[in-house]
Amino acid sequence: MGPAGNEKGPCELKQLFVDYRDATAACPVAVARSGRGVDELGDRLDTYGFAVAQMPGDLSPQDAIDFLAEAWSLGAPYVPALYRLPGAEQFNRPYADIRANDAADHPGFAVRSAQEFHVDGTLDGPGAVPVVIMYCVRPAVRGGESLLLNAIGVFHALRETDPAAAAVLTRPTVLRRSSTLRGVEAYTDGPAFVVTDDGGIVNRYSDVPSTTTWIAPAGEEDALARALAFIRQESGSDGRYRVSVRLAAGECLVVRNDRVSHARQGYEDTAAHPRQLLRATFGTSPR
């Protein structure tokens, strides 16, 4: 079934068939204060599940995020469930400052190492955090690329070739995601992908060794192993389903967290030029 026959299907359908090697996929869209560029950015986001915006230079990082949130009626930033738990108070903020800090506690934000593919919202259910916006204040001196995985595209490809393997990923407790924040013990079990009644696919695919436990239902161990081998193969290097993006200062990466998983390369920076991102997550889809 191709996209042409599914005009009435869910809007993320286009994304199932795109190729992340397309030159336009990660090409920044210039956004002006007048709103010029916002529609094109939205089209990119719809098509690829992510988009890169070059924001007006006179907007502060937070204003740049708010500008896009307002343009798409995303509402106020949503604080992920993990950060609302007792013990996580220091992270309970609408805008997260992401930079290495040798004295800080956050297992993902405060370190320079690579991060494997995941969706934001460790403890949130599938689709609870549909949008993530990351504004680049300052890139790393070396490395630090953001990686995007067309997760629902990979899932669709898998179900075309090995439906039994794809089906395991939709089991209600196949994927456990656990907090690794010090002093916060919590986890959420759920599917890696949800197929909705109208044929849509919701992504929760995360494969970070420290926070992810795959739990195969009895008798489906082989099918899960095949599913993970397929996705890890497709996400292991840039290609049809994976692209690397190096954000420049003043650029925003907008991600449909309910369709695309993201990761990060390790990086090097210096005290004088620390890599710095400002991130906000949203509980509403763009309108």
Ligand SMILES: [Fe+2]
């Ligand atoms: Fe993330």
